[in-house]
Amino acid sequence: MDQLVIGGRSLQSRLFIGTGKYSADTLIPEVVKKSGSEVITVALRRIDFNSPTGNVMDHIPSGMQLLPNTSGARNAQEAIRIARLAKAAGCGNWIKIEVISDNKYLLPDGYETIKATEVLAGEGFVVLPYISPDLMVAKQLVEVGAAAVMPLGAPIGSNRGLKTKELLRILIEEIALPVIVDAGIGKPSDACEAMEMGAAACLLNTAIASANQPELMAEAFGMAVAAGRKAYLAGLGRSEKYASSSSPLTGFLHN
Amino acid sequence: MSFYDEYLQYSNADMEEVFQHTTSADIERIIGKDRLTPRDFLALLSPKAEDYLEWMAQKANQLTVQNFGRVILLYTPMYLSDYCTNKCTYCGFNVTNAFTRKQLTMEEVEKEAQTVAASGIQHILILTGDAPAIAGVPYMKECVAILKRYFSSIAIEVYAMEEEEYAQLMEAGVESMTMYQETYNPILYDRLHVKGPKKDYRYRLDAPERACKAGMRAVNIGALLGLDDWRRDGFFTGLHANYLQNKYPGVEVSISLPRIRPTMGNCETGNSVNDKSIVQFMTAFRLFMPRAGMPLSTRENAEFRNHAIKLGITKMSAGVQTAVGGHIDSQENSGQFAVSDTRNVKEMSDAILQLGYQPVFKDWQAI
Amino acid sequence: MEVVLNGTVANVDKEMNLWEFLLSKELDLETIIVEYNEVIVKKQEWNMIILQDKDRLEVLKFVGGG
Numbered sequence: 099m100d101q102l103v104i105g106g107r108s109l110q111s112r113l114f115i116g117t118g119k120y121s122a123d124t125l126i127p128e129v130v131k132k133s134g135s136e137v138i139t140v141a142l143r144r145i146d147f148n149s150p151t152g153n154v155m156d157h158i159p160s161g162m163q164l165l166p167n168t169s170g171a172r173n174a175q176e177a178i179r180i181a182r183l184a185k186a187a188g189c190g191n192w193i194k195i196e197v198i199s200d201n202k203y204l205l206p207d208g209y210e211t212i213k214a215t216e217v218l219a220g221e222g223f224v225v226l227p228y229i230s231p232d233l234m235v236a237k238q239l240v241e242v243g244a245a246a247v248m249p250l251g252a253p254i255g256s257n258r259g260l261k262t263k264e265l266l267r268i269l270i271e272e273i274a275l276p277v278i279v280d281a282g283i284g285k286p287s288d289a290c291e292a293m294e295m296g297a298a299a300c301l302l303n304t305a306i307a308s309a310n311q312p313e314l315m316a317e318a319f320g321m322a323v324a325a326g327r328k329a330y331l332a333g334l335g336r337s338e339k340y341a342s343s344s345s346p347l348t349g350f351l352h353n
Numbered sequence: 354m355s356f357y358d359e360y361l362q363y364s365n366a367d368m369e370e371v372f373q374h375t376t377s378a379d380i381e382r383i384i385g386k387d388r389l390t391p392r393d394f395l396a397l398l399s400p401k402a403e404d405y406l407e408w409m410a411q412k413a414n415q416l417t418v419q420n421f422g423r424v425i426l427l428y429t430p431m432y433l434s435d436y437c438t439n440k441c442t443y444c445g446f447n448v449t450n451a452f453t454r455k456q457l458t459m460e461e462v463e464k465e466a467q468t469v470a471a472s473g474i475q476h477i478l479i480l481t482g483d484a485p486a487i488a489g490v491p492y493m494k495e496c497v498a499i500l501k502r503y504f505s506s507i508a509i510e511v512y513a514m515e516e517e518e519y520a521q522l523m524e525a526g527v528e529s530m531t532m533y534q535e536t537y538n539p540i541l542y543d544r545l546h547v548k549g550p551k552k553d554y555r556y557r558l559d560a561p562e563r564a565c566k567a568g569m570r571a572v573n574i575g576a577l578l579g580l581d582d583w584r585r586d587g588f589f590t591g592l593h594a595n596y597l598q599n600k601y602p603g604v605e606v607s608i609s610l611p612r613i614r615p616t617m618g619n620c621e622t623g624n625s626v627n628d629k630s631i632v633q634f635m636t637a638f639r640l641f642m643p644r645a646g647m648p649l650s651t652r653e654n655a656e657f658r659n660h661a662i663k664l665g666i667t668k669m670s671a672g673v674q675t676a677v678g679g680h681i682d683s684q685e686n687s688g689q690f691a692v693s694d695t696r697n698v699k700e701m702s703d704a705i706l707q708l709g710y711q712p713v714f715k716d717w718q719a720i
Numbered sequence: 721m722e723v724v725l726n727g728t729v730a731n732v733d734k735e736m737n738l739w740e741f742l743l744s745k746e747l748d749l750e751t752i753i754v755e756y757n758e759v760i761v762k763k764q765e766w767n768m769i770i771l772q773d774k775d776r777l778e779v780l781k782f783v784g785g786g
């Protein structure tokens with residue numbers, strides 16, 4: 099049985115989903131069900147006493163692995179604080195570190211992410227850092243105890259697809275931890291491609307939440323991720339042929 | 354964590370299993386892949402993969418040209434001292450072989466350097482036996498101080514040292530180290546290294562890593578193929594190189610593929626490694642580590658070396674004398690191994706040019 | 721007395737503990753997280769903390785996010 103194990107928990111589904119940007123949070127249970135996902139992200143915010151809103155937690159089916167993120171953090175300090183708050187709220191010890199100090203492109207800050215990961219992994223958190231697909235950053239995250247790395251496929255919310263493919267490929271080859279493609283995936287075929295390449299999982303939010311029919315799109319992503327994974331396990335066939343050459347390089351061995 | 358921990362993860366049975374069960378389809382698929390896992394590499398070393406040598410050669414050639422261009426770096430070894438306290442059963446310099454030992458004086462080092470430099474060579478590899486009391490770090494530093502004036506890059510192939518000693522040699526001007534594990538099989542290793550400091554398998558195994566830690570720019574490793582089953586030692590050489598490259602991404606890691614040649618000592622092991630096997634190892638390794646260097650020594654004959662240029666080799670020695678002082682007096686003592694390719698630097702350069710490659714003498718100089 | 725609640729000043733007209741205060745704000749106490757003077761306090765401790773003048777409170781909850 100092919101399973102993804104993170105932080106001691108085995109997962110059957112390799113699709114992680116977000117809870118942001120839905121037209122109504124009431125869509126979430128059906129999205130979860132259709133996607134087959136077992137991991138779901140949430141964010142932490144100050145309560146706005148002037149405009150009370152519903153509670154997203156009411157819509158998350160029990161048994162889901164919660165993955166709070168540290169969105170809003172601009173440095174390691176803030177990310178650590180948010181992580182500790184999330185843990186205090188009693189939703190487990192998983193944390194997606196997301197440190198963004200760049201408001202223009204919303205790209206993650208590798209240095210601060212490494213610092214936050216080191217501290218939180220030391221405190222027993224299961225840390226899943228969101229990063230640019232930078233090999234050196236990923237290697238340092240392995241060193242400091244990350245449970246997985248979550249490189250972006252394209253900038254957050256851009257739905258552009260796997261623009262960073264070549265770099266993702268390198269991370270998948272070189273990093274022993276699960277590589278979870280986060281951000282940028284626009285279509286199920288993008289997610290499928292990431293899985294064929296050997297990604298351990300995909301995290302999807304905008305592409306599902308902003309679809310006309312989110313629950314249908316969730317199902318499509320669930321199938322795409324599963325298909326890509328199967329293709330990866332099956333071993334893609336050879337794509338090039340090296341046999342036929344007019345000038346054999348090993349002819350001398352037969353003499 | 355040492356490479357030893359990784360070594361222990363591969364049992365003989367597991368390796369046998371891969372050798373037995375690798376299919377033609379597996380091999381075709383692996384050759385088509387962009388990046389190989391250690392298990393893929395092992396599969397390419399299997400007997401089954403012998404049927405695919407030409408495919409592997411084509412891919413190895415393509416990858417080498419892509420990563421290194423059509424360029425072969427030329428270097429020359431210089432034997433500084435043949436004093437040795439070890440008894441390695443396969444080596445002509447071993448302590449029980451009675452011959453008059455020699456160690457170059459500083460004047461002789463200078464003369465050798467002049468002779469070698471006159472041939473155009475810029476990269477020099479200096480070698481000693483294992484006799485730290487006579488040919489230790491202070492002696493090497495003295496030699497390096499002279500050689501620095503003649504060569505742009507100095508490599509060492511000497512006994513296994515402490516990290517601190519590597520650092521001292523680097524300080525003096527060394528920037529590259531070569532260390533052959535000879536065999537990764539600890540039991541065989543113990544039997545072949547009858548006595549002397551080299552008997553310590555683990556100390557030698559971790560020497561390349563100590564050099565990496567000391568900040569050595571380039572590290573070259575290898576096993577003396579033919580001591581144990583070449584497929585096994587070949588696999589561990591590749592795995593070791595991969596381990597070092599992953600852990601020390603700034604170091605230029607390369608492997609050598611020496612196989613046993615007749616020497617004046619008697620060699621008790623009889624595993625012969627034929628050309629086909631060496632080509633299989635060479636090309637499999639190139640597919641496994643497309644960016645790693647691969648020097649080829651003059652243990653191999655001219656014909657084989659000419660062909661090997663297109664199979665993944667990146668560096669070659671030329672104008673080689675394996676005896677101490679051999680460059681200034683060719684009538685010197687017998688060398689560590691018999692040279693098969695006796696072409697001088699000029700002849701070697703011409704041959705490389707003829708094959709459509711460019712011989713280079715200097716690809717690096719510290720500033 | 722006054723406390724700072726999520727960055728804005730709030731009046732507290734009689735002595736009360738944290739739990740009572742939060743309840744008075746009509747919050748779903750099950751799902752909120754409270755930082756009291758920069759220290760995270762567990763639910764079980766809320767009724768043991770008597771609010772003081774100039775206390776700083778951060779009350780957070782989970783929202784949708786990716």
Ligand code: SF4
Binds near residue numbers: 438439483551
């Ligand atoms: S192989 Fe090296 S250590 Fe062993 S006897 Fe020869 S010179 Fe000495």
